[in-house]
Amino acid sequence: MGGEAAQLTPARIDFSGVDPAAPGTGRWAEVRAEVMGALTTHGWFDAHYPQLTPELRAGLFDAAVRPLFALPVDAKRRNYHGPEKPFHGYLGGLPGLDSYESLAIVDGLKPESVRAFADLVLPRGANDDDGFCEIVNGAAKRIADLEGMVRRMILEGLGVAEHHEAQGESFWHLFRMSEYRAPNSDEKVTGYIAHQGGNCICTIAKE
Template identity: 60%
Template sequence: MGGEAKKLPRIDFSEVDPSAPGGQAWGTARGEVMDALATFGCFEAHYPALAPRLRAELFEGAVRPLFALSADAKRRNCYGADRPFHGYLGDVPGFPGYESLAIVDGTKDESVRGFARLMWPDGGDNSDSFCGTVVEAAQRIFQLEEAVRRMVMEGLGVAKHHDALSASMWHLFRMSEYKAPNAAEKVVRYGAHQDTNWLSVVCQHEVAGLEMQSRGGEWIVVQPSPTSLVFMVGNELRVPTLAVDAS
C-alpha cells in the first residue's frame, strides 16, 4: 500500500441542497457521482455543511473523551450476541491497535442518549455534550448520504424505489481509534476489505489513515480535509462481473 500519485475524484456539494432534489447543481453533482462510482467506486465529497467547528467538537469534545473511558465501560456498547459487529470492537485478533464503538440509528436523539447512558451512567457534562454533538454531526452526514443515494437511484433509472428503500434502511454511526505506531513507519491497523453495506461515509481526523485501491490496483492515500467526506460503494451496490469460458 501507499501510492500518493493519484487522488480520488472530488465532487463539490456546496451548492447542492440535500433536501431539495433537482436543479442544475443537483444534476451536475449526480453526473459526477455516477461517473466517480463507476470508475473508482468512491469519491471525496466537499461538504462545508459539516463545518470545521462541528468536526472539532465531534472529535475533540465527543470522541476523544469516549475512548478515554475504561475498557469495561466501552464493552457495555453491545447489541446482543446475534449482532457482534454492531457495538464495541477491541482487542480483535489480526487488528492490533484498533478500537471502535458504534450507535445503531445514530441520527436519532433517543438512540444516542441510550448509548450515552451506557457510557456515563451517572450523567454529567460529558454525556450531555456528547449527545448534542453526535446527533448534529450524524444528521448532517446522513443528509448528504441520502442525497447521494437518491442521485444513484436516479442515475440508475429506479428513482421511484427511493422512498421504499430508505424506509427499509438503518444506519450505523461508528467511531474508531487507531493507535499510532511507536516508530516512524507505516503500520496497517485495519487490513484491506470491502464493506458489505450500500454506502460507507468516512470522516477522517487530521491523520491520513485511509487508503483506497483503484481499479488498476494502485493504492491511493486519502488526505484528510476539514470540509470533506469520503464516500465508498459497499457490496450491496456492486454489480458482479460474470465471465463465460467459451473454450
C-alpha cells in the same frame, strides 16, 4: 505506474449548493454527473459537504470521540447487543488488531438513541451536559443527509429514481466511531484497516 496512481486518486466532489431537501434544484444535476463519473471510474470519491463544518468535525473528534475512547475498557464493553450482533456495539482486542477499537450507536439519527448510549457508557455525571449528544446526533444527521443525496443521485443516474423512497424505508443507520494506532507511530487516530464494506459507508476526517 502513472495510470495505476491515477486510478487510486479519487475525485473530490463539492456538494456546495446542493440541498438534500430539494433534489433536482441548484447544482444537483451537475454534481450527480460527477458522482456517477467518480463511481464508474474509482468506485468511491472524496466529498466536500459544507454542512459537515470544520467546527462540527472538530467537536465530534475532540469533544466526543477522543474522550469516548479514553474511557476504561469495562465502560466501553457495556455497549453490547449480544453475541448475535457483535458489530452493533463495542469491538476491541480483536486478533491481529490489538490497537483497534470501535463503538457503535444503533439508530444514531434518533436523539433518544444517542442519549441512551451516553447514559450507558459515560461516567455518572459526565453526560449531564447535552453537548456530547448534540454533537454526535448532529454529525449523524448530516452524514445521513449526504448519504441520502448520493443514493438518490445514483438511482437517478441508473434511471430508477422511482425506487428511492421505498429503498430508503428499508434502511436503518449504525453510527460507528473507530480508533486505531497509525502505522509506525504510537499516536491513535480514527480509522480502520483496508477492508470492503457491505453497505453504504461514509467516513469523515478532521481537516
